[in-house]
Every structure is written in structure tokens, then in C-alpha cells.
Amino acid sequence: MRAIVFSDNGASDVLRLEERPIPEPGAGEVRVRIAVSAVNPTDWKNRAGGTGAPIRHEQGTDQDGAGVIDAVGPGVTDLAPGDRVWLFLTAYQQPGGTAQEYTVTSAERVAKLPDGVSFDIGASLGVPAMTAHRALTVHEGGPARLAPDALAGRTVLVAGGAGAVGHAAIQLAHWAGATVVTTVSSDAKAALATSAGADVVVNYRDDDAVARIRSAAPDGIDLVVEVSPAKNAELNAAVLANHGSIAVYANDGGDRMTLDVRRHFALNVRYQFLLLYTVGPEALAAAAADITAALADGALPVGEEAGLPITRFPLDQTAAAHDAVENGVVGKVLIDVAAV
Structure with missing residues (x-):
């Protein structure tokens, strides 16, 4: 071979x-x-x-x-x-x-x-979809598994919605019933995130990102799927709901971040770091099963027309x-x- x-x-x-x-x-x-x-x-x-x-x-x-x-x-x-x-x-x-x-x-x-x-x-699928699944299932109030309506009533912020993990997170969150907000850096990437199924797309270079996100989620963001924690720490703190969670899967933009401690403990914020390679077999098995169910529902298309x-x-x-x-x-x- x-x-x-x-x-x-x-x-x-x-x-x-x-x-x-x-x-x-x-x-x-x-x-x-x-x-x-x-x-x-x-x-x-x-x-x-x-x-x-x-x-x-x-x-x-x-x-x-x-x-x-x-x-x-x-x-x-x-x-x-x-x-x-x-x-x-x-x-x-x-x-x-x-x-x-x-x-x-x-x-x-x-x-x-x-x-x-x-x-x-x-x-x-693989690494990006399973990483997205893990990020969407670490919130304090659950759910631990994804299915239609599992995230109903929740608002999810996906940082970098045009990336492979961001794309999968948008699709899985949308399939699970969440309202999905995403941030991107260009109009072209905004078009891709919209095609993936995002409800609100914010160009963080051109828009007042905090105002746009707060307008879409007046009660705050429940869960952030985060690719760039160092760059986005201040933004996330400004838009999180009480008991909000930030699931960090990458270190784009730097290995060190500064947090406003008082604001974070006042909001009972949870930071959850994750690496797919070491999450363990139970998390991998759950992700594989839920992603396969989403596939059967036609929820994870690829190609430019799908974002x-x-x-x-x-x-x-x-x-x-x-x-x-x-x-x-x-x-x-x-x-x-x-x-x-």
C-alpha cells in the first residue's frame, strides 16, 4: 500500500x-x-x-x-x-x-x-467536531450530551466561527437548539459563519463587539467556545451571564491571559480547558455517538455553501x-x- x-x-x-x-x-x-x-x-x-x-x-x-x-x-x-x-x-x-x-x-x-x-x-469530523462537542458539554448546568433541544434556551458564543472547530460548534449548537452568536474578522468569514447556521455574526474588527453581542443576548452568554482566550478575556467577561462558562480549546493569540478576578467570581464564571487527546474514552465515545446522530439528521454538511x-x-x-x-x-x- x-x-x-x-x-x-x-x-x-x-x-x-x-x-x-x-x-x-x-x-x-x-x-x-x-x-x-x-x-x-x-x-x-x-x-x-x-x-x-x-x-x-x-x-x-x-x-x-x-x-x-x-x-x-x-x-x-x-x-x-x-x-x-x-x-x-x-x-x-x-x-x-x-x-x-x-x-x-x-x-x-x-x-x-x-x-x-x-x-x-x-x-x-474527528478532531474539530469532537472538540466542539466537548466544548458544548462542559457547562455547569449541562447538558453532558447533545441532541435536538439539549441546548434550547441557551445562548452560545463561538469565537472564530469560520474555523474548523468554530464551524462544527456552530452546527452542533444549532442542531441542539441553542441561539448561536459568533465572532469573525472579515465579511468573507461572516458569510461562511452565516452559512454554517449562526444566528448572529459579529465582525470584531468593524463592530462594537460587546454592544452587538449584548444586543443579541441581553441576559448574557451562557457558554463561550473559545479559540483565543488571551485576546478575548476582556470581551468574554463583558458579555457572560451569571454562571457562564468558557470552554478553551486553543491558545491562539498567546499562552498568558489576564483576568478581572472580581468580575469573574461575581458572575460565578467557569473556565474549562480541554484537549481532545486527553479527555478520556468516555468523553470520546459520547462525542462520537452524538456526532453520528447529528450526521443522521443532516446537521453537519461541509463545503463552501455550508460554511x-x-x-x-x-x-x-x-x-x-x-x-x-x-x-x-x-x-x-x-x-x-x-x-x-
Whole structure:
């Protein structure tokens, strides 16, 4: 099989296309023929050495993808050859990845694709959608799971609504019944966030963001899905409701932030930091189940018309795909791996 591998950290040119034996699944594992792989920021950061993850003698790349199961190992009973699936965290603490024609992964990191859901949608889930799910389920008053009406009566602020996590957070919050406010930096990104389903879109560079958000949510924001806590700390403090929560999943804009302590304890604010790789199996399983339910309802489309433009590369240009994500391309970067 063709596989993208690397043996040393570095720039994207450490990635190389090699022929490798097709791997065999062990106990509790499945083998998936990959149709589409996806690149996330953590993929290029891991390759570059920025995550501190150890490199095996040879490591595959890319966490997320979609394809068809063609073999299962002993003990796997709820998945079978022929199942169309989406995958997540396939390169985390495993030697594989989705930038290869076949990958073997734990069955716990695979979920079925509902009928009619494309491989492009399946590959676009994983890290961003599961991160969004976690961010939307850490509020003090719940819910711990997402479903239609689970967030009814709540107002959610999604920082960076044109990003992959922001896009998924808008879609999942909308599906769960929340009123969704989002901040963006340009008119073009505003159009994408609107297409994703945001009820109110605020251009923080042109608008009085606090006034616009307060106008949309007079009683305050219940939950913030935050990509840039250092830059947005003052804004969040000005718009949060009593018992509001801020779910932080990234450190865009800096690793240090300053908080107005008095205002935060007066509002009983909860800050919840989260990293998908270490949230634990129960949170991952809940996210996979709820996201699959949202897929069945048609709630997570991709493409520019749905607010998430797709940029495509063939497998032999995986390095260029990594560079595109590192350079901040808007939308989702997908890699066409094999015809399935």
C-alpha cells in the first residue's frame, strides 16, 4: 500500500511517500481502506515536533479520515467488513494515521457513517467536531450530551466561527437548539459563519463587539467556545451571564491571559480547558455517538455553501496539504487517498 510516513521531526519535507505492507488488525482493532484523509493543525504541529509526542522508528500522519472497513480483529462485534466509517485520533499513540491506503486502529476510534453521508463529511469530523462537542458539554448546568433541544434556551458564543472547530460548534449548537452568536474578522468569514447556521455574526474588527453581542443576548452568554482566550478575556467577561462558562480549546493569540478576578467570581464564571487527546474514552465515545446522530439528521454538511470550504490534495502531495493548514487556509484540507 501507499503510505505517508516520517522518521524525524521537521518541516513538511520530512514526509515521504512509501510502499508498505498492508497491516493486519489485532484484538479490538479494525482495518479501514481510507478514501479521504483530513489535516488538522495538530497534525503538522506533531510532525514539526511542537506537541512533544515521541516519534516511533517510523510514524504515519493525520488523525482523521473516512473509508470502508475491510477486516476486523478478534473481539470486534459491532463493526464489520463493508461498513462505511469515520475515524478519529488514528495517529495518537498508534503508528498509523489516515494518510495511507489502509490503516489499522482501535475499534473505539471508529464510528459508522449514516447512509447518504459522504466520505468528505466523515473525514471533516474527528478532531474539530469532537472538540466542539466537548466544548458544548462542559457547562455547569449541562447538558453532558447533545441532541435536538439539549441546548434550547441557551445562548452560545463561538469565537472564530469560520474555523474548523468554530464551524462544527456552530452546527452542533444549532442542531441542539441553542441561539448561536459568533465572532469573525472579515465579511468573507461572516458569510461562511452565516452559512454554517449562526444566528448572529459579529465582525470584531468593524463592530462594537460587546454592544452587538449584548444586543443579541441581553441576559448574557451562557457558554463561550473559545479559540483565543488571551485576546478575548476582556470581551468574554463583558458579555457572560451569571454562571457562564468558557470552554478553551486553543491558545491562539498567546499562552498568558489576564483576568478581572472580581468580575469573574461575581458572575460565578467557569473556565474549562480541554484537549481532545486527553479527555478520556468516555468523553470520546459520547462525542462520537452524538456526532453520528447529528450526521443522521443532516446537521453537519461541509463545503463552501455550508460554511466550510474544502481544499483538496492527492496523497502524494500530503506535504503541501500540511503547508496549507500551517499557513492558515480557511476551511478544511482533505487528501484523496484511494477510490473506495
